Structures are given as C-alpha cells and as structure tokens.
Amino acid sequence: MSLLNAWFNAFLRSRRAGNLFGRRAMPEAGYGRGSTQAAPATLTAGLLALAQGSDADALATLQSHVDGLSPHEAEERLQRFGPNEVDHEKPLPWWRHLWQCYRNPFNLLLTVLAAVSWLTEDAKATVVIGAMVVLSTLIRFVQEGRSNRAAERLKALVGNTARVLRRAAGTEAAEVADQYFGAQLHSRRPARLLDLPIRDLVPGDHIVLSAGDMIPADCRVLAAKDLFVAQAAMTGESLPVEKFVQAGNAEAGLMEQANLLFMGTNVVSGTATALVLATGNTSYFGTLAQRSSASDRAPTAFQAGVNSVSWLLIRFALVMVPFVLLVNGWTKGDWTEAFLFALSVAVGLTPEMLPMIVTSTLAKGAVLLSRRKVIVKRLDAIQNFGAMEVLCTDKTGTLTQDKIALERHTDVFGQDSEDVLTFAYLNSHFQTGLINLLDRAVLEHVELQSSLRLSQDYRKVDEIPFDFERRRMSVVVSEREDHHELICKGAVEEMLAVCSTVRENGQDMPLDEQRLARVRQTTEELNEQGLRVVAVAMKETAASQSVYTQADECELTLVGYVAFLDPPKESAAHALQALAAHGVEVKVFTGDNELVTARVCAQVGLDADTIVTGPQIERMDDAAVARALQEHRVFARLTPLHKERLVRELRAQGKVVGFLGDGINDAPALRAADIGISVDSAVDIAKEAADIILLEKNLMVLEEGVIQGRRTFSNMLKYIRMTASSNFGNVFS
Incomplete structure (x- = not known):
C-alpha cells in the first residue's frame, strides 16, 4: 500500500510539473544489457503495483470512490492533469519547412557564389545560380507540403466519447452502480452514467466498456463479463486477450497483466467497468508516442551521401581556387583579374544544376508512386527506397491481414x-x-x-x-x-x-x-x-x-x-520474392509468439528455422545482437524498444535499413530506420513516424519503390559524373 501511495504522489507532483514521463524521462538512445524496457521504469512499476493490489488499494491510491468521482473532483483533476490527449508530432511551420528544404551544404555554397557574383556585378551568373537554388527549394517544399497535407487528412479523427460513472449530486437511482460494479463494491451512493468526450477523462474515473469500444486510457478492470480485448496495435499478438477482475500476476510483464487495459486497444467482446489509472501522455501509449517523436531523426543514408558529395566538391573548390588565384596573380601581377578568374573557376567547378536535378528526379518519383496510391512524406525516402539493403517488417497487419x-x-x-x-x-x-x-x-x-x-x-x-x-x-x-x-x-x-x-x-x-x-x-x-x-x-x-x-x-x-x-496478405509472398531478387534482405520483427510467426513466415516463403526472441535479446550485449542479426532473419516476442535496438544495430553495421510497420509498438523503429513505411490503417503515431504511407494493402508497391529509387539515384549519378568530369577538364585547360 505504501508503494502505491508513493507512486501516485510522484504521479501528482510530476504531472503538476508538466514532465511526467516526458522527454527527459525517456530511455537514452544507447542500448546495453538489460536496457530494453518498453516504457519508463516509473510507469511500469506504478502500473504493475496497481494491477497486483486489491480493488480497494487501487481506489485508495487514486483517491477515487467505488461509485466514481464527483463532478467537482473530476473538474479539479482535469485542471490539474490536463486533457486526456496524446501529444502528436506537430507539423512544422511553413517557414521552418522551407528552411529545411533549403538547408544543405550545396545550396549554401551556391548561395555564397551567387552573392559573390552579385558583388562583382556578374548579373547573369547571379540570376542563373540563384534560380537553381530557388527552384530546387520550392519544388521540394511544394511536393513535401502536398504529401504532408494528404497524411494529415488520413489522421483526421472523429471526436469520440466514453461512458463514465460519476457520483450524482441529487437522488438519482443508486442501482446504476450496482449494475456496473456489483454489490461488493457499491457504497449505496447514487451514480450517473454520462457520455463524455474522451479528452475529459481523468485518473480515478470509472468507465463502462462494451464490444466495439476503444479503450480511452490505461485502466484496471473492476468488473468484467466475457471481456476480450484486441492488443495487436500494442503487442503484435493477433488474437484477442481475455481480461479478468482478479489481481495481476507478479511474475508476468506489464502487457501480460490480465486485469489491465491499455489506451489504443479495443474491446472485441464482453462488457466491463474499469478504473482509469493514467491518461494522455502519462499512459503507456502516450510514453511510446512521445518516444517516437522526442528524438530528432538521424541523417539517413541518402542525406549522408548527398552531404558527402557536396563536401567533396566544396573541398575540391577550396583547394583549386586559392591555387589558381596565387599562380595567376604571381605570374601576371594583376591580382584583381586573378581574383575574378579564380571566382570563375569556383563557379565552373560547381555543378549548379545538382540541387535541381536531385529535387526534380525525387519529385518525379513521388508523383509516379502517388499514382499507385503511395504518399511520400519526405522526398529523400525515394532514394532510400532504392538504396535499401535490409527491409525489417512487422508481421501483424503488414505481412498478415490482421483478421482471423x-x-x-x-x-x-x-x-x-x-x-x-x-x-x-x-x-x-x-x-x-x-x-x-x-x-x-x-x-x-x-x-x-x-x-x-x-x-x-x-x-x-x-x-x-x-x-x-x-x-x-x-x-x-x-x-x-x-x-x-x-x-x-x-x-x-x-x-x-x-x-x-x-x-x-x-x-x-x-x-x-x-x-x-x-x-x-x-x-x-x-x-x-x-x-x-x-x-x-x-x-x-x-x-x-x-x-x-x-x-x-x-x-x-x-x-x-x-x-x-491470421493469414498473410495475398501480395506478401510475391513482394518478398521480388525484393530478394533486387538484393533486399527481409527480416521479420514481431511482438507475436514464435509459433504463429514461424507459420506465417513459412507461408510467405521466409526461412524461420531458428527464431530469436525478445527475452533472449534482453540478455545479449551489442556484439551478440550484431551476430544474431547476421545469422537470423526472424525475431519474435519483441517489445517496441527491442525493435528500435535491432534497427539501430543494423544501421551501425553500415546497412541502409527500411522498416514496415503499422502499430504503436512499431513507431520507435519507424523513426530509427533510414526509411519508415506504414499503411493507411496504421495507428496515428505510426503514420507520423513513417516516411512513406501505403494507401492500399498491395505490398508489390515496395518493389516498384525500390526500382524507382534506383532509377532516381542513377539519374543523379549520371549528372554528377558528367558535370564533374567536364567542369574539371575546362578548369584544368
């Protein structure tokens, strides 16, 4: 009991401070032995303690009552805790998006050259160079803006309500509490059953659930009849899980507690009354959502490659221009003319059309994929598609139909x-x-x-x-x-x-x-x-x-x-064969158990003789994880951070990694990959973390994306080789 009270007091203090389970509480990006928890330790310990105590302990800890909160108590908690909403990744302001489209070393170099040309009254060079920078930036800005607006329309949600039991101020029928709690919990005080917006729920509320309801917060079951809950979005397990009133199992993990319900899951059958434990960003769903958006993306393979080419050309210019300036000035004695000639050398060495070529080819690829009902949120993802060496995919809802x-x-x-x-x-x-x-x-x-x-x-x-x-x-x-x-x-x-x-x-x-x-x-x-x-x-x-x-x-x-x-998608086997033919290795990362995973993998043609499980990964250091990734293709019973750790380890090996997923448990890995791919039926957090969204369940689009990405890369490479060789020849002569 003291542990529960200590946890809830910390809950109140931290929530008032506005940082409970916030970004500072997120696990660090680095991983080592035993560091792959799926949520912050404080949250996990608190929910486990509430699951394992009695109903009375949970009510006392949350300072609630057997017949719910009064309207005054609920209003006070709403002011204290804030609305029951998960912070999503907010769209960038237009000016920041425009800056991101402009910001790369090559555009900066061209801008400097345009400024120098203007200062030396070379109007033609100024206009040409400036036009290349402006067109490149605007094409990227417009194309990505369209894609992001389409993705936002996908995420448009209808306002949902929840049935909440609140203590009545008047003399309304006391039998309401009996009906939903049972006589053992009823204090014979009147209660009202209200339909309230989900955002108005607070810890300590009592909610009534039935088949088809989405669970709006992390809850503990107080009463249940034949209650089955689908947790696929959280755990990857395709079959519904039965929930009970009995106290939780101290030996089981958080997601395996039979009396806990989690935000983002839904009721398949049965009815229940539940006590709200955590809302909004303090829920398990909220902590994973924050983790998926808290850290900035690492540079992708394409961005690193473009930056590398840009800096190579810049370093070449930094060597050649001073050399030409010194030789020309010393031999002719006219340093003004030598400076202008050196400037022309700098312009001549610079392939001014490179940003334009890169952006236009990427935009063309995005348009072609949009005709196949694919939303490309970031243009760089097109080339990453082509460069992808390893595709890591979730099982439930991506390889399978998520339907029994x-x-x-x-x-x-x-x-x-x-x-x-x-x-x-x-x-x-x-x-x-x-x-x-x-x-x-x-x-x-x-x-x-x-x-x-x-x-x-x-x-x-x-x-x-x-x-x-x-x-x-x-x-x-x-x-x-x-x-x-x-x-x-x-x-x-x-x-x-x-x-x-x-x-x-x-x-x-x-x-x-x-x-x-x-x-x-x-x-x-x-x-x-x-x-x-x-x-x-x-x-x-x-x-x-x-x-x-x-x-x-x-x-x-x-x-x-x-x-x-849960059968595989019709296109899954053909898509995986096509990817293999293009040299893309496929690995399966799933939260489901190994028996079901092995069966699905066999149906889609993946070798699953040996499956590595999450508990085994927990006991591995980074070197052992690297060996497992080299030797095995299928990984089961993974937590969200197991998936993220595996993706980061693959990238650390120098691989260009794609990740295909649709659940909240996939969001951290989607952000960690070079290219995150999701589907239109995915949870909002997964679609936010993804770079590409498939509007149809046809996975053959993946093959087309690889081909289009390689075509784009080939066009850029042709231009760089042609321009660099001709420019160098001109300067040398």
Whole structure:
C-alpha cells in the first residue's frame, strides 16, 4: 500500500510539473544489457503495483470512490492533469519547412557564389545560380507540403466519447452502480452514467466498456463479463486477450497483466467497468508516442551521401581556387583579374544544376508512386527506397491481414474433414450468444449454408451458452425432425474431459489411452504450426427431449478440430520474392509468439528455422545482437524498444535499413530506420513516424519503390559524373 501511495504522489507532483514521463524521462538512445524496457521504469512499476493490489488499494491510491468521482473532483483533476490527449508530432511551420528544404551544404555554397557574383556585378551568373537554388527549394517544399497535407487528412479523427460513472449530486437511482460494479463494491451512493468526450477523462474515473469500444486510457478492470480485448496495435499478438477482475500476476510483464487495459486497444467482446489509472501522455501509449517523436531523426543514408558529395566538391573548390588565384596573380601581377578568374573557376567547378536535378528526379518519383496510391512524406525516402539493403517488417497487419481466418478443419488424427466443418458451422450459425472472431471465420464459408439447406433440414432446439469455466458451448439441433444432435465446440482439454469416444474412419471408437495420446500429438502439431485449435464434438439424443443443460455435455464423440490463423496478405509472398531478387534482405520483427510467426513466415516463403526472441535479446550485449542479426532473419516476442535496438544495430553495421510497420509498438523503429513505411490503417503515431504511407494493402508497391529509387539515384549519378568530369577538364585547360 505504501508503494502505491508513493507512486501516485510522484504521479501528482510530476504531472503538476508538466514532465511526467516526458522527454527527459525517456530511455537514452544507447542500448546495453538489460536496457530494453518498453516504457519508463516509473510507469511500469506504478502500473504493475496497481494491477497486483486489491480493488480497494487501487481506489485508495487514486483517491477515487467505488461509485466514481464527483463532478467537482473530476473538474479539479482535469485542471490539474490536463486533457486526456496524446501529444502528436506537430507539423512544422511553413517557414521552418522551407528552411529545411533549403538547408544543405550545396545550396549554401551556391548561395555564397551567387552573392559573390552579385558583388562583382556578374548579373547573369547571379540570376542563373540563384534560380537553381530557388527552384530546387520550392519544388521540394511544394511536393513535401502536398504529401504532408494528404497524411494529415488520413489522421483526421472523429471526436469520440466514453461512458463514465460519476457520483450524482441529487437522488438519482443508486442501482446504476450496482449494475456496473456489483454489490461488493457499491457504497449505496447514487451514480450517473454520462457520455463524455474522451479528452475529459481523468485518473480515478470509472468507465463502462462494451464490444466495439476503444479503450480511452490505461485502466484496471473492476468488473468484467466475457471481456476480450484486441492488443495487436500494442503487442503484435493477433488474437484477442481475455481480461479478468482478479489481481495481476507478479511474475508476468506489464502487457501480460490480465486485469489491465491499455489506451489504443479495443474491446472485441464482453462488457466491463474499469478504473482509469493514467491518461494522455502519462499512459503507456502516450510514453511510446512521445518516444517516437522526442528524438530528432538521424541523417539517413541518402542525406549522408548527398552531404558527402557536396563536401567533396566544396573541398575540391577550396583547394583549386586559392591555387589558381596565387599562380595567376604571381605570374601576371594583376591580382584583381586573378581574383575574378579564380571566382570563375569556383563557379565552373560547381555543378549548379545538382540541387535541381536531385529535387526534380525525387519529385518525379513521388508523383509516379502517388499514382499507385503511395504518399511520400519526405522526398529523400525515394532514394532510400532504392538504396535499401535490409527491409525489417512487422508481421501483424503488414505481412498478415490482421483478421482471423479458418485455416484447417480436420478429423481427430489430422486429416481434412468436411464433416467437422459442417458441425462447426451449425454450432456457430445457431448460437445466439455473442459471435466472436472464430465464429465469424467459420461462418464465412457461405457455400455451406446453401448446401446444408439450414431452413429446411435443421431446426434449433436449445442452446447451452459459453462460459469461461467450461470454455465450451453447445447447440442442439433437430435434423429433419428425426433426432436431435448436440454439437459442442471449445478448448481442446475441456472438450476431452467430456468425450468418451472418437470418430475414426466413420466409426465411433473408445477414447482409450492410446487414442488420447494420438489426439494430443495431433493438436500439438497444429499448435506448432501457429494455429489456434478448437475441438468439435457431438452426440445424438432422443427427439423427445426439449430442454438441455450442462449435464448433457457428457459422453460426447470427438469428431475433429477447426484451426485458425491470421493469414498473410495475398501480395506478401510475391513482394518478398521480388525484393530478394533486387538484393533486399527481409527480416521479420514481431511482438507475436514464435509459433504463429514461424507459420506465417513459412507461408510467405521466409526461412524461420531458428527464431530469436525478445527475452533472449534482453540478455545479449551489442556484439551478440550484431551476430544474431547476421545469422537470423526472424525475431519474435519483441517489445517496441527491442525493435528500435535491432534497427539501430543494423544501421551501425553500415546497412541502409527500411522498416514496415503499422502499430504503436512499431513507431520507435519507424523513426530509427533510414526509411519508415506504414499503411493507411496504421495507428496515428505510426503514420507520423513513417516516411512513406501505403494507401492500399498491395505490398508489390515496395518493389516498384525500390526500382524507382534506383532509377532516381542513377539519374543523379549520371549528372554528377558528367558535370564533374567536364567542369574539371575546362578548369584544368
């Protein structure tokens, strides 16, 4: 209890000071052993402490009440903590953007030469050189401005609201608190359920959640019923996670706490009442968002290359011009004429069109990619595309569709079976409870509905709903009014507990020890393929029975399994093959588990025999991480800062690195890469951190980007070689 109070007091002091988990609290850019936490230690420790204590401890720590805050308390906290908003990367003012478009060594050199030409009354040289600088700067400014405005339109959000319980000042019904908290938490004070803007939430508020709701802040669950939450944007895990009221596990990490909900995730099914723990920039989402925008980008490979060429030409001019001035002045004795001649040498050595050529070729590449529905936010990203040597990609939502699909339907020993699919379809079709993602995946087989003639051949008799103790559900149907069939599906172990026979080659055989071992081996093999397995069983009953209970779920016959997977995008395999053909190595960095990752990688043609995990990276120093990156292509169970560390290590090896991702957990790595690539369905923070946004899910655009980048680089190189050689020849002669 003292730890919780100490944390919340620090929370209040730091938030008043305006720097809680702010940029000064962000982890340093350098990484070493044990330094890859996904969020600041203070935040992690505080949320873990609130998760592991009792409900009463959490309420006391946050100085809240079992029936919510009063309007006065909420208003006072809103003034103290500020609105529940995450600071996004703000667009640059036009004048700063214009300066960034102008600022590079070569433009500065040309500006100096134009100024000297003007001082020496060489109007033609002044106009030509000045025009090259102005046109180069304006083309970049206009093209990047258009792209940034298009990206901003993508991020335009509709104002959302949350249902909040606030203590009523009057005599409104006290049953409101009972309904959402349960009698054990109710203090018999009246409460009101209000729809409030999400930005008005404060720590200590109580919110009511249901299926489809976005979770607006970091919260602790106070009451829940069948609550499943999608955390893919935070963890990369494609399947929903079940949340409970029970106190958290001291051995588990922050994201694995079953009673914590995080801003930026959403409710898939069920209902809950939750206590708001942290809002805005102080949330887990907010800290990652701040980290992704707090540090300035390191120069990319293209910027470093252009700067290198510019300084090479500048150094060449700094050597040649004084030499020509001294030789000419000493031999002819006319130092004024020698100075003017030396100035002409400086102008002659300088390829004035270089900034114009660079900008125009990059702008042309951006226009060509825009026709393929690609937003290029930074023109330099075009050339980085071409120079890219390693593409690091997230899995969920980028290589995969982020949508659960039915992958296999097999009998008890792993052979494909249409009967199993039929039974699973009947179960999902006739149930009246909340249809989850797995049911939807089964119901997408529309061909079954016509072939089964559901309205003619089957009639629903009864249903035994799902609950999380049994972890199964059953429907009873009548087939042609002849007999009843009880069809049950659920978790494998819970289903085996109520099965006495298995269907083997059309015959029902006893479930003895030998067959049970084979059944477990089959399900383990499916799990090793990264599949989520649901068992299907049935039994026939007399047509005279009309009411069924949980007691009837016994002596069932196990008929097989339906197995689910988040499938890869149709274009993923072809895109990766095309990139490999162009010499681009692909590595997978994902927060999902290694079994699912291995399966997806196999489907898209990536070698995933050995997978390195986040916990293993935690124990590695930088040298060991470098070796792992050289030897392996797939990395799983990664935190956001693991991904960033791996990207930085690749760049430290001299590689030009691209990163493809769409979640908040990808934002730090997107900024650390030479080129960050995201998709239109990505979270706002990921789109802000990206250099390129794909408006369509077709990953073949990546190949076109590589080709366009290399074409752009080739055009620039041709000009530099041609101009430098001809100019040097003229000066030498």
